[in-house]
Amino acid sequence: MIGIIIIGDEILSGRREDKHLVKAIELLNERGLRLSWARYVGDEPEQITAELRNALAGSDVVFSFGGIGATPDDHTRACAGAAWGRQLVLHPQARELILARCKAMADQEGVPFLPDHPDTLRRLDMGRFPEGATIVPNPYNQIPGFSIDQRVHFLPGFPVMAWPMMAWALDELHADLLGQERQVEHSVIVYAMAESVLTPMMVELEQRFPGVRVFSLPSVDHPVHGRHIELGVKGVARDAEQAFAWMQTNLSQIGASIGPIMVR
Template sequence: MAQFQVLIIGDEILSGRRQDQHFGVALASLQRHGHQLAGVRYLPDHPATLVAAFRDTLTSNANVISFGGIGATPDDHTRLALATAADIALHRHDEAAALIEARFGEQAFPYRIQMAEFPAGSSLIPNPVNQVAGCFFRQHALLPGFPSMAWPMLEWVLETHFTDGQAPHVCSIIVPDAREGELVGIMQTLVDQHPNTGFSSLPSYGNARYATPHIEFSTSGERDAAEATMRDLCAQLDAAGLIWFVSSAATAS
């Protein structure tokens, strides 16, 4: 299982002129391939901000999926920002340029051809919609902002550059009419005894899973560890005289 940072770039999203559609699709794609979303950032079309973000992800050797800002208009800064952060030049990729010329002919010049300029050493991410490629550079995938193009390109990246992982096993229970403040001690003991197992507590006043107030507790990780942690939690809830039942949200690896 790999961890990924997702960058969603564009003033139009930060201003509310367009609603982001990438987050949910990226999360579902990563989970489907057995990977984990480690973080998401919404960034403006501002060169210095983008350079700083890419310096951070390059320094940490992060796997990055970036949406937006790789067109040929003056507000598209993503390609140059990544190159600047890596302290290398933009380079016109011959194959990318040939694809753009084949698609647009004379109209490829002087502007559309700029979309073939990527950080030197990049490989291409094929675009099945209009053949204007994205690029893959040091575990960073630069994808367009258009969902119809970006989403199949994301699938190609995950299938081509990464090996599918094993999603964590998740155990979930619902405890009706429970109050988090009264169960912190139980939770802390559980976390102390099982430091390598994921744990979450989600209080609710009522939702689709259970209509009245409740807490949904979950453990996650390797199957045996997640199940052992959940058994310990249930035993402590039993000792406290609390009713619980298995949530339909529980998943198996």
């Protein structure tokens, strides 16, 4: 399974809108994968450590977004170390990448590059990862994220950096998973029918087709369809197609009034 952890008080307070969830689903879907779970955590070290300890103790592939900078409210690197039981050390490759970035910035500004300047040393803190971690390259500004056991990945909160880094990790570290869970959805609009009437059919469908999940999305004031239920199935293509055909037959038998059919 694949999960994500999104870290930051600014998300929970509403000062910033989370965009990682939708994009993570998109990146996974493009590769025939799906998101199994998501967690939101504020900038509270104990809570972050607890979430990361659970992630490291499990077997899921996990992407953590946010909190890997070097300001006082960035706790993720230290929490990852605590959760894994490892001290933070300056990763040699991260050190070289960060120094190269600092030199490039100095060159752009037309000022001397000073490796021992306090600003440079503070930036190097962003390369302090739990001992034994590996880096996740950052194509935007070269300041890397990191992975533990090449399974739990720590990315910045900035979408412009985090999303290509997640794509890289999926393609380079989890190529064996790609396409294994490619799923499709088939659904149909059912007009003016209570979910309670449809529930027995939904239960039977999941019993008949164990690899398929059924979903029901009711709406009372849709601008086009009015009161209706979007009733559908999702699963591996062949199983989903068979389950949906069975569903259509049963809807016809109970006299349901149906509208458009959708495939995603």
